[in-house]
């Protein structure tokens with residue numbers, strides 16, 4: 210690969226795409242790749258979706274940015290629609306998942322300070338979590354490899370193992386502010402959190418006056434087959450962060466909350482220059498036009514089931530490569546017997562894009578608009594990738 214002026218923090222594939230259409234990406238040589246990674250759960254409506262392109266171009270010709278010192282009608286509309294579609298009463302727009310979580314964390318702490326308890330600032334998170342790469346969100350995520358070398362870890366984040374009920378209860382004390390959890394731990398290996406755990410956290414939060422924060426940055430806006438993943442479980446948070454898919458590829462995130470949880474966030478307590486600008490709001494509204502249209506989420510659920518069934522067959526045919534299928538909706542993890550980087554490379558050789566995750570998994574995060582035929586093609590290419598690996602390591606095929 211040629212040297213680059215970019216900071217080398219990413220292990221990038223030597224691939225560059227110049228065009229996309231639906232579930233497909235076309236590289237500079239004109240080769241077509243099937244995109245089952247969706248830009249890490251961002252391209253919720255695939256590439257160059259005509260409704261999104263139209264909305265962005267239309268807005269671009271009017272006004273791009275005015276600052277949050279002015280009213281932004283598109284933002285008022287998008288907030289209203291998010292409130293209508295969820296548990297929330299209030300919305301704050303940002304540009305990324307980490308920023309959405311920063312807002313959620315600040316809000317949970319401010320809730321208690323506003324209520325006369327500034328000493329209640331500690332937040333409990335869970336092993337395997339991922340909440341972003343800012344100083345506070347690496348502390349929240351608790352992964353040493355992301356924390357090391359960046360100075361003292363931001364104070365006020367504790368972590369326990371997700372199944373450890375006793376440790377969760379023992380943690381609660383005079384400094385406790387909130388629980389923060391992803392309903393499906395996506396980066397951590399697509400681990401679906403047990404509904405009972407979420408219910409337990411809700412009960413404890415109610416009993417002890419704590420905030421329950423759901424990080425739905427990856428699971429939100431239709432990815433799970435519901436608008437938000439927690440709806441399936443029937444447990445409602447006080448505060449929720451969302452990003453990735455909500456802009457369909459335009460940088461957009463949001464922090465949603467009940468009026469009660471947001472009580473401390475008064476004039477001047479938080480801010481952003483870019484968050485919620487007219488271009489982002491046009492894209493967010495356009496994504497909701499499609500995702501909230503009658504029948505859309507039902508289709509996502511149907512296609513997710515189809516994909517999962519086909520994947521179960523695939524696992525049965527390639528037990529030396531694929532250990533387990535897990536996830537929900539169109540957020541699916543394949544836990545592998547072989548290194549996930551090897552599998553990602555094999556898939557890429559079959560012109561299929563997948564995304565590695567923790568616990569030796571690869572994630573499938575195709576556009577929510579993927580067709581049945583394309584699902585068949587994903588399966589064919591995954592099978593070819595698995596065969597490639599088996600042929601490179603003949604022992605495994607015989608197992």
Ligand SMILES: *Cc1c(COP(=O)(O)O)cnc(C)c1O
Nearest residue numbers: 305306307339340341424426427
């Ligand atoms: C991706 C992700 C984040 C961080 O989002 P950025 O936009 O990269 O800041 C936070 N939480 C979860 C669950 C994520 O999947």
